[in-house]
Amino acid sequence: xxxxVLGERRTIEGTKYLSFxxxxxxxxGNTNPSKYYYASRNPDKDVASxxxxxxxxxxxxxxVVLTKQLRPPLGKRVIALPAGLVEPGESYIDAALRELKEExxxxxxxxxxxxxxxxLSAGLSDExxxxxxxxxxxxxxxxxxxxDPMEADLSAFVVKIDQIDSFIQEESRRSDTIFDSxxxxxxQLVRASKAWSKSx
Numbered sequence: 001x002x003x004x005v006l007g008e009r010r011t012i013e014g015t016k017y018l019s020f021x022x023x024x025x026x027x028x029g030n031t032n033p034s035k036y037y038y039a040s041r042n043p044d045k046d047v048a049s050x051x052x053x054x055x056x057x058x059x060x061x062x063x064v065v066l067t068k069q070l071r072p073p074l075g076k077r078v079i080a081l082p083a084g085l086v087e088p089g090e091s092y093i094d095a096a097l098r099e100l101k102e103e104x105x106x107x108x109x110x111x112x113x114x115x116x117x118x119x120l121s122a123g124l125s126d127e128x129x130x131x132x133x134x135x136x137x138x139x140x141x142x143x144x145x146x147x148d149p150m151e152a153d154l155s156a157f158v159v160k161i162d163q164i165d166s167f168i169q170e171e172s173r174r175s176d177t178i179f180d181s182x183x184x185x186x187x188q189l190v191r192a193s194k195a196w197s198k199s200x
Contacts (some may be wrong), residue, residue: 039125053129054096069154080180096132102146104156108137
């Protein structure tokens with residue numbers, strides 16, 4: 001089986017938050033590269049230097065905290081975990097707690113688990129992230145608490161763990177709504193974990 005060698009990377013077009021890039025890809029023994037095109041949050045950044053984004057699984061014994069927001073590329077409202085970009089000089093733990101407060105108003109939160117850095121859509125983008133598990137003490141005050149005009153459509157809400165199945169079924173029937181994949185897997189994880197703890 002042949003191996004691939006990566007060559008020079010170039011930015012074709014860039015904006016503040018997203019760039020369109022290409023990289024030369026050499027098949028084993030071939031001196032003429034193919035071009036591979038991808039999107040990048042920060043084309044000048046070394047992937048090993050840390051994640052671009054954080055995704056927060058906020059929960060307690062009875063609830064999971066989620067968001068819903070219109071995402072223009074899909075033309076649908078996306079049900080997702082609270083999430084956002086890591087700012088320059090910010091740790092990903094601080095980024096996770098900041099985004100959780102901004103998007104859901106949750107302040108009494110304890111980090112319980114952090115994933116390794118993961119890729120998000122490896123065939124399309126070099127974007128990386130970490131998933132931060134956070135236990136929240138109180139979900140009665142969950143609401144969007146930020147002031148970003150681009151998040152004017154964002155809402156934060158609580159799903160009861162014992163109602164996850166019916167919530168997924170109901171939202172999946174809506175033509176204007178779609179689940180983020182990380183959120184769907186997180187809901188299944190929380191539901192299965194609750195079921196397992198009950199069976200002990």
